[in-house]
Amino acid sequence: MASGLRMIVGPMFSGKTTELLRVLRKYAIAGYSVVLVKPSTDARYAVNKVVSHDGLEMDALVVEPRFTGLAKVSKLLYEHNVVGIDEFQFFEYTPDLIKFILDLSNERLVIIAALNLDFRGEPWEVVKEILPYAEDVKVLRAVCTYIDEQRRKCGRPASRTQRLLDGRPAPYGSPRVMVGGRESYEARCRKHHIVPRDWE
Numbered sequence: 149m150a151s152g153l154r155m156i157v158g159p160m161f162s163g164k165t166t167e168l169l170r171v172l173r174k175y176a177i178a179g180y181s182v183v184l185v186k187p188s189t190d191a192r193y194a195v196n197k198v199v200s201h202d203g204l205e206m207d208a209l210v211v212e213p214r215f216t217g218l219a220k221v222s223k224l225l226y227e228h229n230v231v232g233i234d235e236f237q238f239f240e241y242t243p244d245l246i247k248f249i250l251d252l253s254n255e256r257l258v259i260i261a262a263l264n265l266d267f268r269g270e271p272w273e274v275v276k277e278i279l280p281y282a283e284d285v286k287v288l289r290a291v292c293t294y295i296d297e298q299r300r301k302c303g304r305p306a307s308r309t310q311r312l313l314d315g316r317p318a319p320y321g322s323p324r325v326m327v328g329g330r331e332s333y334e335a336r337c338r339k340h341h342i343v344p345r346d347w348e
């Protein structure tokens with residue numbers, strides 16, 4: 149029986165959800181029962197589905213992004229061999245949430261996809277707290293889409309998520325969670341990740 153904790157981390161547009169769905173499908177094809185969980189914070193596409201940017205989809209169980217949200221569906225999660233959790237950064241960090249995931253991954257295979265950093269380039273606490281426990285971490289990178297004055301795209305591997313407000317870099321003080329797609333976010337390399345301080 150598969151068990152343990154696997155993590156898939158990276159910025160937006162690095163293919164985290166695609167990778168998560170790919171791995172879950174592989175286990176489903178091998179005859180394992182698979183369940184996918186997503187936080188209610190992420191309402192970008194269909195409510196009860198996880199849809200990757202390139203259109204792959206899978207039914208998902210929507211839970212409140214905190215310990216009690218997972219605890220409520222605990223029985224159902226333990227009824228499956230493999231549990232996938234998408235957008236894990238939206239879960240509220242508490243020690244009992246981490247313990248829940250660790251207990252679950254003692255008996256089941258848990259695969260978590262999460263943003264590495266927020267738009268400010270700072271870690272998400274819940275991701276920081278769970279990451280060291282993973283047996284396997286897959287770090288994905290996107291492609292930097294910064295365009296310079298000569299209209300050339302950077303094209304370096306991107307590890308950061310750039311938030312844009314009306315096409316300009318969002319200031320440090322803008323809210324941490326703002327669900328959006330290509331109109332509000334771009335993948336950027338370190339050099340081109342820009343977070344203006346509000347007083348500038």
Ligand SMILES: [Zn+2]
Nearest residue numbers: 292302337340
């Ligand atoms: Zn760049």
